[in-house]
Amino acid sequence: MRLYRWALGVSALASSAGVHAQTVQLDEIVVTSPSPIAQSGQTTADNVPWWATSQSIPVAPSFSSVSVVTPQQALSRGAASLGDTLSTTPGVSSTSFSPVASRPVIRGLGGFRVRTQEDGIGSGDMANLGEDHAVTIDPLMSGQIEVIRGPGTLRYGSQAIGGVVSANNGRIPTFVPANGIAFQARGGLNSVSNGKDGAVLLDAGGGNFALHLDAFKRSAGDYRIPGGVQENSSYSSQGQSVGGSYIFKDGFVGLSYQSMAMTYFIPGIESARVKNHIDLRQSKWSSRGEWRLREGGIDTIKYWLGYTAYKHLEIDGLGAAAEVGSTFRNREFESRAEVSHLPVNTALGELRGAVGLQWGRRDLSVGGAEEQLLAPARAQNVAAFVFEELQVTSALRAQGAVRAERTDINGTGARFPASFLPPPNDPTTFPVSRNFVPVSASAGLLYDLPYEMVARVTGQHVERAPDPIELFYKGPHDTPRTFEIGDPTMTLEKANSLELGLKRGRGDTRFDASVFYTKFDNFIFKNFTGVRCGDDFASCGTPGATFDQIIYSQRDAKFVGGELQVEHDVAKVWNGVWGVEAQYDFVRATFADGSFVPKIPPHRLGGGIFYRDPNWTARINLLHAFAQHNLGAFETPTPGYNLLNAELSYTTTVPTGSLPMEVSLGLKGENLLDDDIRFHQSYKKDEVLQPGRNIRVFSSVKF
Numbered sequence: 001m002r003l004y005r006w007a008l009g010v011s012a013l014a015s016s017a018g019v020h021a022q023t024v025q026l027d028e029i030v031v032t033s034p035s036p037i038a039q040s041g042q043t044t045a046d047n048v049p050w051w052a053t054s055q056s057i058p059v060a061p062s063f064s065s066v067s068v069v070t071p072q073q074a075l076s077r078g079a080a081s082l083g084d085t086l087s088t089t090p091g092v093s094s095t096s097f098s099p100v101a102s103r104p105v106i107r108g109l110g111g112f113r114v115r116t117q118e119d120g121i122g123s124g125d126m127a128n129l130g131e132d133h134a135v136t137i138d139p140l141m142s143g144q145i146e147v148i149r150g151p152g153t154l155r156y157g158s159q160a161i162g163g164v165v166s167a168n169n170g171r172i173p174t175f176v177p178a179n180g181i182a183f184q185a186r187g188g189l190n191s192v193s194n195g196k197d198g199a200v201l202l203d204a205g206g207g208n209f210a211l212h213l214d215a216f217k218r219s220a221g222d223y224r225i226p227g228g229v230q231e232n233s234s235y236s237s238q239g240q241s242v243g244g245s246y247i248f249k250d251g252f253v254g255l256s257y258q259s260m261a262m263t264y265f266i267p268g269i270e271s272a273r274v275k276n277h278i279d280l281r282q283s284k285w286s287s288r289g290e291w292r293l294r295e296g297g298i299d300t301i302k303y304w305l306g307y308t309a310y311k312h313l314e315i316d317g318l319g320a321a322a323e324v325g326s327t328f329r330n331r332e333f334e335s336r337a338e339v340s341h342l343p344v345n346t347a348l349g350e351l352r353g354a355v356g357l358q359w360g361r362r363d364l365s366v367g368g369a370e371e372q373l374l375a376p377a378r379a380q381n382v383a384a385f386v387f388e389e390l391q392v393t394s395a396l397r398a399q400g401a402v403r404a405e406r407t408d409i410n411g412t413g414a415r416f417p418a419s420f421l422p423p424p425n426d427p428t429t430f431p432v433s434r435n436f437v438p439v440s441a442s443a444g445l446l447y448d449l450p451y452e453m454v455a456r457v458t459g460q461h462v463e464r465a466p467d468p469i470e471l472f473y474k475g476p477h478d479t480p481r482t483f484e485i486g487d488p489t490m491t492l493e494k495a496n497s498l499e500l501g502l503k504r505g506r507g508d509t510r511f512d513a514s515v516f517y518t519k520f521d522n523f524i525f526k527n528f529t530g531v532r533c534g535d536d537f538a539s540c541g542t543p544g545a546t547f548d549q550i551i552y553s554q555r556d557a558k559f560v561g562g563e564l565q566v567e568h569d570v571a572k573v574w575n576g577v578w579g580v581e582a583q584y585d586f587v588r589a590t591f592a593d594g595s596f597v598p599k600i601p602p603h604r605l606g607g608g609i610f611y612r613d614p615n616w617t618a619r620i621n622l623l624h625a626f627a628q629h630n631l632g633a634f635e636t637p638t639p640g641y642n643l644l645n646a647e648l649s650y651t652t653t654v655p656t657g658s659l660p661m662e663v664s665l666g667l668k669g670e671n672l673l674d675d676d677i678r679f680h681q682s683y684k685k686d687e688v689l690q691p692g693r694n695i696r697v698f699s700s701v702k703f
């Protein structure tokens with residue numbers, strides 16, 4: 001079904017200024033204001049799906065630092081990955097291994113330290129196992145995307161030290177839509193790769209039942225770069241889902257099923273030569289429910305359940321000549337339950353909070369053509385957490401959170417010679433059973449200042465158990481062309497963080513600023529040795545080997561950084577307002593000996609102008625990334641770049657009786673300077689350029 005021929009779209013009234021930085025209640029859907037930095041004091045509507053809302057609505061501040069990308073913004077950008085969708089957000093960059101395989105990097109942290117989830121359940125993919133793996137949340141269908149940092153991440157697990165990227169897709173309905181039905185067709189066209197994407201979404205219901213259906217499809221050829229074409233960068237993907245809920249007076253219970261299939265090629269010199277690509281399949285069952293009891297001291301009971309079956313093949317060659325290099329499999333269960341209590345009056349003020357339990361299990365393996373990169377392994381964890389918030393005065397709020405969990409990991413370890421070179425030609429393997437008990441805690445204060453500003457300070461101590469990959473990897477990883485070696489003796493990774501923030505979300509001048517300091521004990525990282533390997537350990541150090549040897553290692557480290565986003569409405573003009581905006585972010589990460597942590601994004605500084613009114617939105621923005629010369633072992637310098645983007649969109653409502661139709665049309669230019677762009681955090685940055693000048697047309701029709 002060629003959805004893109006008739007499903008080109010953008011949701012109405014896109015915000016004028018890119019990414020919206022705002023604070024939120026973490027267990028609820030966030031709906032942003034028309035300005036990029038949200039105002040406070042209003043609540044969301046409860047009878048329209050996220051994609052059918054023509055006017056966005058702000059929410060009140062919370063203790064976490066949160067950035068938000070609206071569905072309209074995700075559509076206008078047209079990126080095929082979460083990483084590229086979020087990559088211009090202050091404090092967020094991307095791995096950009098390929099147009100599909102681009103995972104978010106938050107404040108210099110990625111991989112196992114950044115959790116990706118949809119509707120509260122983890123994405124269930126294997127993207128954190130390697131930069132070449134795609135996150136199975138398509139931005140076209142992800143709804144609103146939140147980037148959450150700070151104490152709220154403890155709700156989702158110790159693996160979220162860096163942060164949480166949370167998408168709301170509405171596949172489990174929580175209400176019956178107004179008029180019994182809501183529909184949208186949306187999508188776009190990209191000039192840089194002849195890309196096409198489209199989606200349809202339907203919510204319907206009556207009485208106590210609601211139904212959700214959606215489907216999407218996207219494809220693109222090799223994208224153009226300044227002076228040529230980036231070979232082997234094409235992709236195609238599609239997915240569909242169905243969900244339903246029983247809705248009663250005080251809550252709902254629902255179930256959904258979704259599936260996704262994608263094939264994407266990996267750019268790079270050697271990858272292009274052998275036509276390296278990944279064939280991925282995933283299916284997922286999810287359930288979610290809520291009961292607003294509001295008696296016996298209990299306010300609300302909520303639960304989330306998920307089961308995912310995932311598989312991808314890493315393949316060299318096409319057709320009859322195709323050879324499977326590695327096969328990745330993952331079966332994952334996840335469940336979480338929370339009980340929030342009714343407000344309690346104490347001597348210090350009103351106390352609100354929640355307690356919760358979480359359980360999860362992953363069964364994963366990676367088979368190779370020559371060697372088994374990861375023998376079957378299992379990771380199982382059970383956790384309990386508590387969140388409490390105290391209204392000390394009308395201006396001062398305090399929050400505390402504690403999480404304790406037990407993680408059991410079973411797999412097959414390997415012992416290599418101290419030089420990580422043969423002989424012997426094969427490592428010694430042995431069964432491993434490890435148990436970890438990470439304990440994490442956080443505390444924060446919010447204080448209302450004059451001129452509608454809010455100051456925040458948060459501190460947290462987080463402990464993370466090593467992942468089976470970091471413990472048990474022991475062989476060639478075909479697509480990134482690395483030979484990876486885990487360490488089965490690793491200990492807990494611990495981080496102590498302090499963050500200060502100041503925000504003003506209302507008025508003509510709005511801003512959100514944060515600075516942070518994090519000290520890691522036993523920081524886990526990929527340590528490049530400078531050795532090259534082939535398909536087995538015996539080949540390490542021999543001439544002609546092409547796989548970079550990586551050893552998972554631990555060292556103490558320190559991260560210091562900050563983000564700033566500012567907007568100012570200059571004056572009213574025509575039917576709206578025009579204004580200026582600016583942003584800045586940086587991260588400096590060093591080991592205890594003063595050497596630099598590898599793959600850290602550079603300083604970035606940007607700004608632009610915008611215009612918005614009830615029908616028109618216009619914006620032009622320039623983001624400059626400075627050259628990166630703070631290099632880890634075996635890294636090379638990365639030059640700076642200038643990213644110039646511009647956007648114009650129009651929205652109108654067409655009367656059609658009882659269901660008025662909203663039509664939107666937009667045009668966006670990206671990298672209009674056609675600059676050579678390389679991301680320092682990308683493992684392929686020395687041989688792969690980011691896309692050149694691109695013109696995107698996008699539109700939507702909905703009622």
